[in-house]
Amino acid sequence: MNIIISGASKGIGKELAIQAAQNGHSVLALARNKELLQSLEAKNDFITAISLDLISDDCSKTISQWVDNNGRIDVLINNAGQLINKPFLETSTSDFKGQFEANVVSAINLIQVVAPFFMGKAHIVNITSMGGIQGSSKYPGLSAYSASKGALSVLTECLAEEFKQKGVSVNALALGAVQTEMLENAFPGYEAPVSPAQMATYILEFACSGHKFYNGQILPVALGNP
Ligand SMILES: NC(=O)c1ccc[n+]([C@@H]2O[C@H](COP(=O)([O-])OP(=O)(O)OC[C@H]3O[C@@H](n4cnc5c(N)ncnc54)[C@H](OP(=O)(O)O)[C@@H]3O)[C@@H](O)[C@H]2O)c1
Numbered sequence: 001m002n003i004i005i006s007g008a009s010k011g012i013g014k015e016l017a018i019q020a021a022q023n024g025h026s027v028l029a030l031a032r033n034k035e036l037l038q039s040l041e042a043k044n045d046f047i048t049a050i051s052l053d054l055i056s057d058d059c060s061k062t063i064s065q066w067v068d069n070n071g072r073i074d075v076l077i078n079n080a081g082q083l084i085n086k087p088f089l090e091t092s093t094s095d096f097k098g099q100f101e102a103n104v105v106s107a108i109n110l111i112q113v114v115a116p117f118f119m120g121k122a123h124i125v126n127i128t129s130m131g132g133i134q135g136s137s138k139y140p141g142l143s144a145y146s147a148s149k150g151a152l153s154v155l156t157e158c159l160a161e162e163f164k165q166k167g168v169s170v171n172a173l174a175l176g177a178v179q180t181e182m183l184e185n186a187f188p189g190y191e192a193p194v195s196p197a198q199m200a201t202y203i204l205e206f207a208c209s210g211h212k213f214y215n216g217q218i219l220p221v222a223l224g225n226p
Pocket of ligand 1: 006008009010011013031032033034036052053054078080081102106127128129130174175176177178180181183
């Protein structure tokens with residue numbers, strides 16, 4: 001399959017790109033950090049890694065060139081994200097905007113560029129968080145992050161409806177704790193029960209086959225809380 005993965009320079013996204021390539025898929029890996037992307041590309045024949053900021057850069061040329069070389073897009077995994085951990089009263093409007101740009105607008109930008117290239121069955125997987133699910137446990141300091149992930153979840157439901165006639169399924173995976181830099185920032189010292197590689201295995205399997213069973217769903221993927 002031909003798979004686009006955002007946020008592939010580290011954490012879960014990097015493991016996703018590596019495992020997808022190891023399974024013979026062609027991968028377009030996107031993130032900002034050039035050096036990390038270069039070393040990812042250098043070690044994996046099936047990965048094309050491009051440095052761009054999904055909030056501010058126009059990614060249309062990158063996507064159309066990759067489609068020219070690969071023929072089609074089967075899967076888009078919107079995994080890029082950022083987290084700030086601050087009490088609500090200290091979280092500025094610009095902090096809030098930053099979280100919504102990183103966690104919602106980045107996915108919107110990519111979907112708008114990628115969607116016209118889908119031909120036949122395709123799957124968009126948005127990576128959200130347990131914190132963005134209605135009724136889940138909430139934690140002080142994560143209001144901007146959790147609210148932005150909630151927005152991405154609702155966007156998922158809306159787009160599933162809008163794209164279903166085209167054969168494009170849209171689902172969200174609401175992740176629980178995975179041992180990455182982001183988790184350490186959210187819950188310093190907490191040890192997650194799941195590694196990035198383990199979570200990537202699950203996400204990849206879901207991204208390649210979950211659209212046969214789900215559309216417009218927000219599925220929790222969590223052993224516990226956080
Ligand atoms: N770890 C957890 O416990 C957990 C739990 C629930 C949900 N999640 C979600 O899972 C996803 C992956 O998280 P992670 O823990 O692997 O985080 P991470 O290690 O911090 O990785 C985040 C990735 O997003 C990329 N990114 C951030 N802003 C970007 C931008 N403007 N443009 C392009 N790329 C950007 C980063 O790369 P650059 O800095 O190179 O751009 C990096 O590759 C996130 O959406 C996160 O919210 C994680």
